[in-house]
Amino acid sequence: MSDHESTYVPKTGIEKWLDTRLPIVRFGADYMSLPTPRNLNYWYTFGGILMLCLVIQIVTGIVLAMHYVPNTEMAFASVERIMRDVNGGWLIRYVHANGASMFFIAVYLHMLRGLYYGSYKAPREIIWILGCIIFFLMIATAFLGYVLPWGQMSFWGAEVITNLIGAVPVVGEPLLIWLRGGPAIDNATLNRFFSLHYLLPFVIFGVVVLHLWALHTAGQNNPTGILIPKERTAKDTLPFHPYFTVKDGFAIILFLILFALFVFYMPNALGHADNSIPANPLVTPAHIVPEWYMLPFYAILRAIPDKFGGVLAMFGAIGVLFVIPWLDTSRVRSMRYRPTMKVFFLIFLVVCFGLGWCGAQLPDAQVVPGMPSFMLLDGQLNSYLWLTRLLTAYYFAFFLIIMPWVGLKETPLPVPHSISEPVLDGGIPEQKA
């Protein structure tokens, strides 16, 4: 809340001295007393969880970089040396490798929460756009990081993804060579990928600071989606600490339990066996698949018959997120009061899972085994190719057609005037915060 007045009073001499020079304690104190909508549910805890994920990735990554060797001859063995001989190395590496997946679980839930409660709508467009930038940087960082162990999937994943750049008309080929540092993926590629993989998390950190700055300027959204009227601030909000520190804290611990289950009991469940085979440019794996969190975008890439078209669709799938604030024509933010949109949202959710599923299948494989089918243009109708195309069409239609159209046509449910109204309607006497 931009108009949140500072209540910090420096008590000791050193605090007073510091406060007139660098009011960092005031900054922290103001953060802790920030008026926060009292009705935030557990879907709103993923921001804090994501901050923790970023810190975990940076800290474990710095330690891994002390032992990792970015050289095609030694990279695979150096990662295995971390797993075998470095004290606690297996733990640090498994936390880092599974941490990437945990990061994406949290970011997808965070984004879906924003989509459902209309957190991208005015006055929060910049928060949303900064979030989209963070998401894009996360994908880039995760891709670069996956190349570093120099296993078969690392190498061939890099081959497939960098090749996409070559599909750009005219400048594609020189751009590809510039990106790889040579005509093929080799030591130069690995070196620059390592350098960039170390750099990008700090760029993400910088954008996160902007994301939070924008958040605290525009104010947090809440499940009702309404802007809190100034005169209701006292009734509708609670100070961030202790109410939301304890709520976020509880959610973070539950998340860490899930994290620990993967790290300690199924550390390789989310990876691919082929990445334990050292990279071999002469042997192509039977089935090149990206990590699970890229599968929906990989599916969209393969849905388009033209290579450059596929690249545009894949980047478009992320790019469209940036303009959502202007695609949504509804005057109501939260889908809680938009029953029609809610249905389309649930279908969208199923479509996203479906795209992820399709991304892991061979395009020619039958969706329903044994069902009679016929050729439609370039593929059997009963194939993942056509299922992917159907889902891709819905993915884009959801943002480009449904969002503007439903916003204009639907009749939303009545929206409360303040948070405390629906909350306290049910008969609980009004409480003092």
Add this chain to the structure above:
Amino acid sequence: MTIQNGTRSTVFKIVASAVAAVSLVAIAAPAGAAGGGGKAPRSGGFSFEGPFGTFDQAQLQRGYKVYREVCAACHGMDLMSFRNLGQPGGPFYDSHFKGGPADNPYVRVLAAEVQVPDIDSETGESIMRPATPADRFPNPYPNATAAAGANGGAAPPDLSVMAKARAGGADYIYSLLSGYVPAPEGLQMAPGQYYNPYMPGDLSPFWTGDPDHVPKGGFIAMPNPLADGQVTYDDGSPQTVDQYSKDVAAFIAWASDPHATERKRTGMGVLAFLFIFAGLTYASYRRIWKGIAH
């Protein structure tokens, strides 16, 4: 809505969040399932499976013997050193020897049984000498080209992380080694190729029989490496192909992930801590939010 109801709906929301998270992960599972028409591996019934499973040290010792006497003729384990055999959790670990693996007489004897290449420190000439615990397992071939050349063009893969590098892990290794059967009638075999029902592959181009009943499995360049009675066991375990396959699969599983037992044990402590921490935090949450409508 009463406060009690509010609590129940909060718990519901937590469960819903957890379910959402888990289903997101569930979609990831098929990513690991690469194509291929091998038979599903049989279970080796290994002691190290599950969250409480630990390696059976006697089995690891037998497995090392099978590796050393059979597999090592063609397969390297470049990431393994002899000292690893005596590290905590390893096949020959004994807490009795305080000086670590290098102090372990079993490890020293086992290392010394193997000759490794070196440079004579006086003359600089290439020599062979008995290995020490600090030495890596020597590779049977001087380089990958030599390995491929001696094996009809297919270099025998390194076994250091083989249990992680194949879908199915130790079960797959066990099934493959003990699963050799004569090639089915109607399968066109190339020279130097062998049939194994557990090997991933697609045999339809080489199948002359009923196209609806293409045999499962694939071609493998390795002939059946094991025979009953081939390796002598001193502990009375059955000297059968099935037992050899299980033991060497267990040894490779340990070599692929030598800290697995330590990992699982650490996990118990971490989870116990997190559950207690979660309980305390939830109690604090209930207390702080007591009487606050939300």
